[in-house]
Amino acid sequence: MIAQDLKAALQESCPDLEDRDSLDWPAFNCPISALVDVVRVLKEDHGYDVLTDATAIDNGVAASPRFTVVYHLFSSQSHTYTRIAANCDDDSEPTAPTLTDLFKGANWMERETFDLFGIRYEGHPDLRRILMWDDYPHHPLRKDFPLAGFENEISDPEIAANTGVKVKPAPMAGGPFVAQQSCFESKREPVAKDESWNEQNEKPDS
């Protein structure tokens, strides 16, 4: 009921707005070009004044559109949430408009999404990595990034001088649980991946 009213009101500013499958709150898919306008209408006309969460979904390496940005807005008056999702245009170098003009809290949340998914927010005042270190080359929450991570060089000259040119991290023994990537996702059985150094898997020279 409320969702229908909200949809009708939002469609005035964005005719291409569609319902998004959701098990709880009203959720809408909107074209990425209209994202800022839709969120502004929600904030200014419908009381959704708190941006509780901004994140993204990687729909899979082969999927197109591959990246979807998702926002959860909360109304401090009606105490309800709404979810806005928008597909990023470019699969290899995804971009999205920034919401930092509307919500100051979007600054860090978008930095986090940029860090973990590699989505560039256009117009963001300070788009740096926030959780990983600044010159880390990968985006860990992408689906093509393995759970065990990639071996990569620590480029800090001080560390490199003390420990050798290339720093190899110790392999994981026993855990964490790793699921097979080849089968259907929901049927993946997590098993412990043993990468410890032994006769078959000798310690590499570094």
Added chain:
Amino acid sequence: MPTETTEYNAPDSGGKAAAAAQEFETEHLEVSMGPSHPSTHGVLRLNLELDGEVVQKCDPVLGYLHRGDEKIAENMTYNQFVPYTDRLDYLAPLANNAAYAMAVEKLANLEVPERCQAIRVVTSELARISAHLLGLGAYTMDVGALTVFMITFTEREKLYTLFEELTGARFTTSYSRIGGVTRDMPDGWTDRVMVFCEEFLPLLDDVEALLTRNRIWFDRTADIGIISKEDAISYGLTGPNLRGSGVDLDLRRDAPYSGYEQYDFEVPLGENGDCYDRYAVRMEEMRQSVRIVRQAIAKMPGGPFYAEEAKKIYAPRKDKILTSMEELIQNFMITTEGPDMPAGEVYFEAENPKGALGFYIVSKGGGVPYRMKIRGPSFNNLSVLEKVCLGGMISDISAILGSLDFVMGECDR
């Protein structure tokens, strides 16, 4: 006889300092505070730019405790992830466990029995008290009041003994399961909780007597680190930090979950949004938590402590597994493939000690989430730092950090 008049020059330090300021150029000093600094409570680093003692720029550097919890969640079943939620806000694991379980239950559209809900309320509120006690103790210690820390830590220790009796663990409890809790409360446990509440309130009054009208405490915290109402909302602050700024929002009352609507409690609010108000809000919240615990125990419903009909979600009891074929198969399926979940998206937030802990779960069916975003309240609460530290003294930073009461475990995830 002529008297010699001597001219007395009053010391005009202000004028001289002003003249000196024009003569010398001050240089900004860059200071890296943390990641292991006693007042950064964990591994937060602040890159500060100082003009004398005045903070000109504050750039928080996060990520020292980043473990990739969201990536880990995508690679294991819903049940296996419960222990990881302990490590989000590791000062209130019981509240995290319950919030996570409720989010997944929302996805599964599963109603848990009233007894389970009441147990979760009791444990969450006790966790809130223990988290606030530690936050308060560390906060006061940072600004020099050591006695409070001794009192609050002793009380927290009593709570941890209660947690140990209930869950078997003091710190990382992993108490909730999807569809229930691991085990029922032991005999007489609620009585011991009531005894704790009885003894705790007078001690809280003692703490209040030490601080609330203490001149030094007042000077160190009042009018320091003011967060306006608008900023608090815009930065997405939640929990006591939001209410300290006077925003009347508490998810336990406004969007009730786990049966919070049956309990009678008040939501304390601050007026100025300064460090003192955030302290006062937390003190009152502990009293209200005791109120909720007492009500919940007084009308603790009977019945099962887990959803018995959810056979594909809640692993069967150990004694059944070894005697019944059907239960053995269920246990095997739940252990290997995970609980049976429908496809869809849910977002659930619970009012945790630090603020609203949110879980956004994208499921494509089966026992493993496709994507799970964890919204750690400390992450948003810290994002206000770059604004609130500006123009303050460097010694105010420890008061501000203490009053924001963050945990890096859920900030970095």
